[in-house]
Amino acid sequence: MKDIYRGTLVRLSAISSDDLAKAFVQWDRDSEMRRLADSDPAQLWSENKLKEFFDKDFEKDPPRAYRFAIRTLAEDRLIGTTGLVPNLPHGDAWFFIVLGDRESWNKGYGTDAAQLVLQYGFVELNLRRITLGLHSYNDRAFRSYEKAGFRMEGRMRGEGLRGGVRFDGLYMGILREEWMESNP
Numbered sequence: 372m373k374d375i376y377r378g379t380l381v382r383l384s385a386i387s388s389d390d391l392a393k394a395f396v397q398w399d400r401d402s403e404m405r406r407l408a409d410s411d412p413a414q415l416w417s418e419n420k421l422k423e424f425f426d427k428d429f430e431k432d433p434p435r436a437y438r439f440a441i442r443t444l445a446e447d448r449l450i451g452t453t454g455l456v457p458n459l460p461h462g463d464a465w466f467f468i469v470l471g472d473r474e475s476w477n478k479g480y481g482t483d484a485a486q487l488v489l490q491y492g493f494v495e496l497n498l499r500r501i502t503l504g505l506h507s508y509n510d511r512a513f514r515s516y517e518k519a520g521f522r523m524e525g526r527m528r529g530e531g532l533r534g535g536v537r538f539d540g541l542y543m544g545i546l547r548e549e550w551m552e553s554n555p
């Protein structure tokens with residue numbers, strides 16, 4: 372059987388709250404990364420506080436998210452985190468991804484990881500659809516999601532406000548049958 376955690380450039384791996392806290396305390400220093408990834412005000416947390424947050428998240432039963440670390444195949448380097456927040460009664464899940472270190476952007480890693488998570492969602496969780504949201508100014512993410520197979524579904528006008536400028540929220544999705552068509 373195929374290794375569902377291994378792509379062509381990256382693999383999905385388990386991640387501990389320790390590893391996540393250590394990584395995010397570094398990654399969050401890059402305010403552009405944080406403002407692309409999140410709509411909450413950018414904030415700097417201590418490693419202890421981050422670990423406490425992730426510990427609480429991991430204790431939830433059933434888990435809030437199927438969360439994976441993203442590691443490069445070439446160097447086994449931790450470059451980000453991704454996963455799905457499921458809404459299983461509806462066969463739906465929300466996709467999320469962050470490559471924390473900007474040195475890893477634009478190298479195909481994010482698209483490869485997204486394709487693995489889509490496969491996980493449709494093959495292991497038997498989902499009906501996978502949905503995501505992004506800020507309208509995040510052109511790189513939009514392009515990467517399109518390459519992974521997501522389609523544009525909606526635009527919430529003026530959803531957010533940053534630096535005095537309103538921006539839209541974009542919503543993309545992929546249905547099971549669309550994914551199956553390109554992954555026979």
Ligand SMILES: CC(C)(COP(=O)(O)OP(=O)(O)OC[C@H]1O[C@@H](n2cnc3c(N)ncnc32)[C@H](O)[C@@H]1OP(=O)(O)O)[C@@H](O)C(=O)NCCC(=O)NCCS
Nearest residue numbers: 407469470476477478479480481482505510511512514515
């Ligand atoms: C978004 C993210 C996951 C994408 O992963 P990635 O590995 O950088 O993406 P890829 O290299 O697979 O693809 C990026 C694509 O965007 C294109 N791109 C890059 N900058 C762009 C820009 N300013 N405008 C339009 N396209 C752009 C690249 O050329 C590439 O497309 P191509 O292969 O057709 O040339 C990653 O960059 C990331 O985590 N960024 C910071 C946090 C973030 O934005 N998270 C997503 C929150 S919704």
